[in-house]
Amino acid sequence: MQQHIGRVVVNSEIAPGYSLVTVHLPVVAAAARPGQFVHVKAGGGYYPLLRRPISIHRVDREQGLVYLLVEVRGPGTSWLAFQGGGTPLDIIGPLGTGFPRPSTERAVMVGGGVGMAPLVFLAEEMVHYGIEVDFLLGARSELQLLQREFLTGIGAAVQVATDDGSCGHHGRVTDLLPPMLAKGKEVTVYACGPRPMLKTVAELAAGVGVPCWLSLEEFMACGVGACRGCVTATRGNDEQVTYKDVCTDGPVFAAGEVVFFNGA
Amino acid sequence: MEPDLTVQLGPLRLTNPVMPASGTFGFGLEYASLVDLRQLGALVVKSVTLHPTRGNPPPRLCETPAGILNAIGLMNPGVEVFIRDKMPLLEPLGVPIIVNIAGRAQAEYAELAARLDGVPGVSALEVNISCPNVKEGGMAFGADPQTAALVTRSVRQATRLPIIVKLSPNVTDISVIARAVEAEGADALSLINTLTGLVIDVEKRRPVLGNTTGGLAGPAIRPVAVHLVWRVARAVRLPIIGMGGITSASDALQFILAGASAVAVGTQNFVQPKAMLEVLEGIKEYMIRHGVARVQDIVGQLQV
C-alpha cells in the first residue's frame, strides 16, 4: 500500500448515474488483487473531507490502468464522476484483503447495483484460470444493468434481475441463486451489494453448505486499520461477537463469519 | 541557519513540536509505509485500556460539515498486548512514544500508569479523561475538577513518567479543570478532545451512529480549540499540546501563537497521511520567513 497520484485517462457515463473512471496507476494495476479497493481524495477542500473507498473494478496491467466504477450518491462520488481526462487523483492503495481463489471449478457471483464492480475483476481472473463463472446481475431497472455485455464478452454466463421487471427476472437477484446451488456441481459463491442482499446470499449458501465470500461496505476514515471506525460484527468459532475492520480484515469476509442484524 | 524546533514539555524533550493526536494514527505502524515515522516529534498512540476493549457498535463514523463525528469507544487490545506486541516495534524507531491511557475507574488509571512505568521506549503518558464515547469513565473524569484532580494524583503516584493530561472541551470552564490538574503534578496538558455531537437520519428517525452520540473532530472545531488553548495558556504555567482541526502549518501556528508549545494533527491524518510532515516543513518555512530562531520564542505570542 502506497500513496499515488494517478491521472484520469477517460471518464465515461456508462449508465445514468454511473461513471467508469479510467486512471493511469501502474503500481496499483500491477499489485492489485480482486476484491481490493483504493481510497480516493475527492477534490482538494473540506467538502467532502474524508477519502472515499472505491473498489478496483478492473485493471489493465499492460497499460498500467485501473478502472473504477462509480455510482453517484453524494459529494464525493459526484466529484469523481465528473473529472475529465488529465485530472490528477490522490489515491492510497491497493487496500484490503481480496477474494480468495475458489477450490471449486465453478464460481457464482451475485452483484447488486454498483456492488457488481469488484466482482468483474474477480470474474476476469476466474475465467483466466479456467473456472466457469455464473454472474447474477441485479439492478433497479434495465438502464442500470452494469457491464452486461462486457461480462458476456469475457465468457461469463450472465443472468439478470431487475426490481421493475424491465429486463430479465422481475424481482430480486437472489431469486436466481437457488438453482445455481442445486446443480449438483461444487461451487463457490461471491457476493457484493446491499446488506439485505448479502444476508440472503449468506443464508442460501449456508443452507446447502457451499463456501461463500461477501464483500462488505462501511463508512471509512483511514482505510488502513488505524481508526477502528469501519468495523463490522463478526462471530468466530467460539460464538463470541467481535468487531473486525472492514478496511484491513476485509472488505471480503467468509459469509459464515458475518453477523447480520434485523436491518441486515 | 536551521530554525531550532526543539520543544520542552516538562521533563520531556522533543526534537520538533509535531505529533499525531491519539486515536487518529493507530499505533503508528499502520502508517509506516506512508509516513516516515522517525521525523515526528513524538508518536502518540491510540488509547490503551487495562483490558481489551471491544468498542461501540457500528456505524462508528460519519462525515459532518468540515468534520467527522466518531464513536469508536476506545477499541484496543489492552495494555498487556500493547506492551507485548506493539512496543517492541515502536521502541526501535527512536521517536518518543507517548502512550494514551484510559480507565473506567480511578484505580485503573493508576494500574495502567504503574504497568507502563519502565517499559522500554515509553517516554510519557497522556491521560485521557475526556473521551465522550464510553459509558464508564472517560469524560466523566474530565468534567469535574475534583475527579480530574484525583485521577491526576493517582497517576502521579503510580509512575515517574512525564504525565500529560488530556482535557475535554465539554465543560463549563476548562481553566478550572486545567488548574486542578496542574496542582496535582501534571507535567503538561493536551487539548482539545472531541466535542459531543449528534447526527440524525431523518428518514429513519434514528441517530446515524450506533452509539447515538459521538465526538466531533476536524476543521469544524478548530476555532473552538484555538480559543480554549488560549484560555488555558493564560490560566496555567504548564506547557500545552494544542489540537483540533489542524490541517496545515498555518493552522498549527494559530495554536502555537495562542499558547501551545506543541501541536497534534488528528482527523487530517485520515485525509492526508503526510500532513504532519507538511505541517513541520511549513513551520520551519514560517520561522525562516519571520526570522524566528527558536519555535519556543513564538509560543503564546498572540497580540491582542
Ligand SMILES: Cc1cc2nc3c(=O)[nH]c(=O)nc-3n(C[C@H](O)[C@H](O)[C@H](O)COP(=O)(O)OP(=O)(O)OC[C@H]3O[C@@H](n4cnc5c(N)ncnc54)[C@H](O)[C@@H]3O)c2cc1C
Ligand atoms: C470497500 C468499499 C468499496 C466500495 N466500492 C465502491 C465502488 O466500486 N463504486 C461505488 O460507487 N461505491 C463504492 N463504495 C461506496 C462508496 O464509498 C460510497 O458510496 C461513497 O463513499 C459515498 O460518498 P459520497 O460523498 O458520494 O456520498 P455521501 O454523502 O458520503 O453518502 C451518500 C450515501 O452513501 C452512504 N455511504 C457513504 N459512505 C459509504 C460507505 N463507505 N459505504 C457504504 N455506504 C456509504 C451514506 O449513508 C449515504 O446514504 C465502496 C465502499 C466501500 C467501503
Ligand SMILES: Cc1cc2nc3c(=O)[nH]c(=O)nc-3n(C[C@H](O)[C@H](O)[C@H](O)COP(=O)(O)O)c2cc1C
Ligand atoms: C476517529 C477518532 C478516534 C479518536 N480516538 C481517541 C482516543 O482513543 N483517545 C483520545 O484521547 N482521543 C481520541 N480522539 C480525539 C483526538 O485525539 C483529538 O483530540 C480530536 O480528534 C481533535 O483533533 P482533530 O480535530 O485534529 O481530529 C479521536 C478522534 C478521532 C477522530
Ligand code: FES
Ligand atoms: S477505516 Fe480506519 S480502521 Fe478501517
